[in-house]
Amino acid sequence: MSVLTVDHIAVGYSNTVIIEELSAAIPEKKITTIIGPNGCGKSTLLKAVARILKTQKGAIFLDGRAIQQVSTKEIAKKLAILPQSAEAPPGLTIFELVSYGRFPHQRGFGTLKKEDLKHIHWAIEVTGLGELRDRPVEALSGGQRQRVWIAMALAQDTEILILDEPTTYLDLAHQLDILLLLKKLNEEEGKTIVMVLHDLNHASRFSHYMIAMKDGEIITEGEPKKVMKSENLKAVFDINAILMTCPFSQNPICLSYQLNKETECLLQTVE
Amino acid sequence: MTEENYISAYQQKKHRKNIFLILSVFILIIIMFMISMSTGFIRLTPMELIRTLFGMGTDKQNIILFDFRLPRIVISILVGMALAVSGSILQGVSRNALADPGILGINSGAGVAVMLFISFFPTTTAAPVFFLPILAFIGAGTTAILIYVLAYKRGEGISPTRLLLTGVAVAAGISAVMIVLTLRLSPENYQFVAVWMAGSIWGSNWSFVLALLPWILILLPIAYSKARVLNTLNLGEIPATGLGLAIEKERLILLAVAVGLAGASVSVSGGIGFIGLIAPHLARQLVGAKHQYLLPTAALVGSLLLITADTIGRWILEPSEVPAGIVVAVIGAPYFLYLLAKSKA
Numbered sequence A: 001m002s003v004l005t006v007d008h009i010a011v012g013y014s015n016t017v018i019i020e021e022l023s024a025a026i027p028e029k030k031i032t033t034i035i036g037p038n039g040c041g042k043s044t045l046l047k048a049v050a051r052i053l054k055t056q057k058g059a060i061f062l063d064g065r066a067i068q069q070v071s072t073k074e075i076a077k078k079l080a081i082l083p084q085s086a087e088a089p090p091g092l093t094i095f096e097l098v099s100y101g102r103f104p105h106q107r108g109f110g111t112l113k114k115e116d117l118k119h120i121h122w123a124i125e126v127t128g129l130g131e132l133r134d135r136p137v138e139a140l141s142g143g144q145r146q147r148v149w150i151a152m153a154l155a156q157d158t159e160i161l162i163l164d165e166p167t168t169y170l171d172l173a174h175q176l177d178i179l180l181l182l183k184k185l186n187e188e189e190g191k192t193i194v195m196v197l198h199d200l201n202h203a204s205r206f207s208h209y210m211i212a213m214k215d216g217e218i219i220t221e222g223e224p225k226k227v228m229k230s231e232n233l234k235a236v237f238d239i240n241a242i243l244m245t246c247p248f249s250q251n252p253i254c255l256s257y258q259l260n261k262e263t264e265c266l267l268q269t270v271e
Numbered sequence B: 001m002t003e004e005n006y007i008s009a010y011q012q013k014k015h016r017k018n019i020f021l022i023l024s025v026f027i028l029i030i031i032m033f034m035i036s037m038s039t040g041f042i043r044l045t046p047m048e049l050i051r052t053l054f055g056m057g058t059d060k061q062n063i064i065l066f067d068f069r070l071p072r073i074v075i076s077i078l079v080g081m082a083l084a085v086s087g088s089i090l091q092g093v094s095r096n097a098l099a100d101p102g103i104l105g106i107n108s109g110a111g112v113a114v115m116l117f118i119s120f121f122p123t124t125t126a127a128p129v130f131f132l133p134i135l136a137f138i139g140a141g142t143t144a145i146l147i148y149v150l151a152y153k154r155g156e157g158i159s160p161t162r163l164l165l166t167g168v169a170v171a172a173g174i175s176a177v178m179i180v181l182t183l184r185l186s187p188e189n190y191q192f193v194a195v196w197m198a199g200s201i202w203g204s205n206w207s208f209v210l211a212l213l214p215w216i217l218i219l220l221p222i223a224y225s226k227a228r229v230l231n232t233l234n235l236g237e238i239p240a241t242g243l244g245l246a247i248e249k250e251r252l253i254l255l256a257v258a259v260g261l262a263g264a265s266v267s268v269s270g271g272i273g274f275i276g277l278i279a280p281h282l283a284r285q286l287v288g289a290k291h292q293y294l295l296p297t298a299a300l301v302g303s304l305l306l307i308t309a310d311t312i313g314r315w316i317l318e319p320s321e322v323p324a325g326i327v328v329a330v331i332g333a334p335y336f337l338y339l340l341a342k343s344k345a
């Protein structure tokens, strides 16, 4: 079952088409990760799914309805997006920024109701920001800021969370922190998560479903065991990867890799 | 105490603090109001002032106060508010703390309309005083629409950055036109236009107040009702769309409100720069970036700044007057540079 389907879309920016034709079905209540080289259109795809970019052809269906036909506020109650680079305006506290996540549920002037406070509180606690809630956002470290934006998306109280590179710029431990949080949200709250990750091993370890893209097209998709194969990685990233099984997740991980052309050089010298 | 209670207690504390700050600015305005009323060529002692305000003054005192000073002070209060709120909206929508109503080409648009009129109908020197606001408003509105059309890009709508850049370019073009027009003006007319452009509130009378008041009464509540929308827009395009805001529509409404406020004020006071830039910035330092607090605070700070500037302008070179716009610029330009330096750092 899927609540989110991408049906033969073309999407791009003013004059350039980045994705010419792409279809995909995002499995419900699962973690889906998109991988692919820089500039292959991962963010473009996510932006189209989150109706930030209009599709030039085809349609995206949310709960069976084309998103162009649903009011943007209606969508915001079901789907939250964490952009790749977001910067809070100066002078906001963490509490205030997270409280903005309640926007689609509010009316009129925006006084926070009990229901709103409940979600804000939960979002702040689950992201471990309780102690910091009254601090200005600009006084936080990169990792903490990332968590504030995640908290804002959580306060939005949606079934679907879309995250573009949520772990980039974080150190190893904080990367795991975020991924474990997402895993917990998926397991305990049943949230559907779609994200872009650059770390293949994290992608393999934490996702139920992977989509590998190159040049605006899907090269292969499926569960990690199917996608994380050396021939796929060669096709997508142009690398020769040595794969083994992750002792934690039993999924394939990449032990080490070489650029394809490097390997060819090596083979030539051996000959 | 549960966490949720903690959050609401914290909110209430912050709310009380912000209300206190807003009231403080309000009290400063009242003090400045009193000082301004007694400042001028003919000084009034506080006692005389109070007696005149309560209808027990001499005829001369009545005329000075009610016909000259009071309308002028009321105009500064209204114009200060309008410019500050207009600036807050522009800064919120464009996510640029250096945005200012002047950048929308509103001041120069109003200026060129006034100049065109005076240079082609120089004989009607008596008429313009009442005709000016209407002309200026038409000029300001036309320029704003022109800039909007030029900055609009099909399929992408209007990007705030492009809007500001187009505004700067159009304003520069209009300045060039104005220089050419200057050549046509007689010295008296030139002086008139120059003082008007510099932003002066002298010559204000109650009909100016009446011309401005409806705009303020309609547009300020609209702006305030959009506080939540402004908060969201201020996060940037992608987060705002993600939160379910109809960006294009809301942006257009807010820009129209900002243009209306700035156009209405420039039409009665000429081009007063910097208030729309500084007032929102000071207000943000006081109460933070939430527009529910920011808008009213900025409005009051704007009023306070403009009354103060006008009072200083009246007093500093007595008996001549320095236009309030110039006083604001003298204070505002260094502040602008300071902001610029800080934003680069």
Ligand SMILES: Nc1ncnc2c1ncn2[C@@H]1O[C@H](COP(=O)(O)OP(=O)(O)O)[C@@H](O)[C@H]1O
Binding pocket: A013, A014, A016, A018, A036, A037, A038, A039, A040, A041, A042, A043, A044, A045
């Ligand atoms: N705002 C934009 N305007 C024009 N082209 C863009 C824009 N954003 C991205 N692109 C181009 O679209 C292509 C795909 O970008 P993107 O989807 O961001 O890649 P990634 O897979 O790294 O997220 C790139 O070639 C990029 O240069």
Ligand SMILES: [Mg+2]
Binding pocket: A042, A043, A044, A084, A164
């Ligand atoms: Mg990207």
